[in-house]
Amino acid sequence: MKLYEKGPAPSAQRVSLFMAEKGIVIPRVDVDIRGGENITDAFKEISVNGRIPVLELDDGSTLCESIAICRYLDAEFPTDHALFGDCPLSIGQVEMWNRIAEFQGLFSAFQAFRNITSIYDDRERCVEAWGVESKQRVIEFLPVLEKRLAETPYLAGERFSVADITAYVMCGFIKNLGIHIDESLPSLVTWQQKLSQRPAFIEASAALG
Numbered sequence: 535m536k537l538y539e540k541g542p543a544p545s546a547q548r549v550s551l552f553m554a555e556k557g558i559v560i561p562r563v564d565v566d567i568r569g570g571e572n573i574t575d576a577f578k579e580i581s582v583n584g585r586i587p588v589l590e591l592d593d594g595s596t597l598c599e600s601i602a603i604c605r606y607l608d609a610e611f612p613t614d615h616a617l618f619g620d621c622p623l624s625i626g627q628v629e630m631w632n633r634i635a636e637f638q639g640l641f642s643a644f645q646a647f648r649n650i651t652s653i654y655d656d657r658e659r660c661v662e663a664w665g666v667e668s669k670q671r672v673i674e675f676l677p678v679l680e681k682r683l684a685e686t687p688y689l690a691g692e693r694f695s696v697a698d699i700t701a702y703v704m705c706g707f708i709k710n711l712g713i714h715i716d717e718s719l720p721s722l723v724t725w726q727q728k729l730s731q732r733p734a735f736i737e738a739s740a741a742l743g
C-alpha cells in the first residue's frame with residue numbers, strides 16, 4: 535500500500551492527520567501537483583479525480599478523495615479510536631459536521647484560492663469574481679463554527695472526530711486567503727490551539743518540516 539500526496543496540500547493533510555491519529559504508517563510518494571504531474575495520463579490512470587491524495591493498494595486498485603481514503607483506512611486498520619463515530623447518533627453527527635466543514639468551508643476556500651490566484655490556469659478556467667465570492671462565503675462560515683464550538687468541545691460533540699480534522703485543515707489553509715482566526719472567534723481559537731497540541735497533530739506538522 536502507498537499514498538500519493540503532496541505533504542503540505544490541504545487534502546493530503548487531512549489524510550496525514552487521520553493516519554497520525556490512528557498510528558498508521560505507510561510509504562508515501564510525492565507528486566509535483568504545481569508542475570502538473572497529476573494531470574498526466576499516467577497519473578489519471580491511478581486517480582479518477584486527477585488529484586492527490588490517492589491510495590494505491592497492494593493489488594493495484596486505487597482510491598482517491600481524502601474521506602474515501604480515510605474510510606478505507608479506518609475499516610482496514612480498526613482501532614478503538616473511532617474517528618467516524620461509534621454509535622448511530624455520533625456517526626450521524628460526525629458525518630453531518632464533516633460535510634458542513636467540507637462543503638461550506640474547505641470547498642469554498644479551495645474555490646477562492648484557485649480562482650483568485652489562477653494557480654492552476656494551465657488546467658482549468660479561473661473566474662476571479664467566483665474566487666472573491668467564495669472567499670466571502672468562507673468569512674461568513676466561520677461564525678457557524680464559532681457558535682458550534684462555543685457549545686461543544688469538538689465539532690461533532692464530546693469527542694474528537696474526522697470533522698475536526700476537516701475544519702482544522704480549512705482554518706490553516708485560509709491564511710493563504712489573508713483570513714486569520716483571531717480573538718473575534720474565541721472558541722475557534724481555543725479549539726485550534728487544543729487540536730494543535732494533540733500528539734498526532736504535532737507529529738504530522740513536524741513531518742512537514
Ligand SMILES: N[C@@H](CCC(=O)N[C@@H](CS)C(=O)NCC(=O)O)C(=O)O
Binds near residue numbers: 654
Ligand atoms: N475532494 C478531493 C480534493 C482533492 C484536491 O483538490 N487535491 C488538490 C490538492 S489539495 C490537488 O490535487 N490539486 C491539483 C490540481 O487541482 O490539479 C479530496 O478530498 O481528496
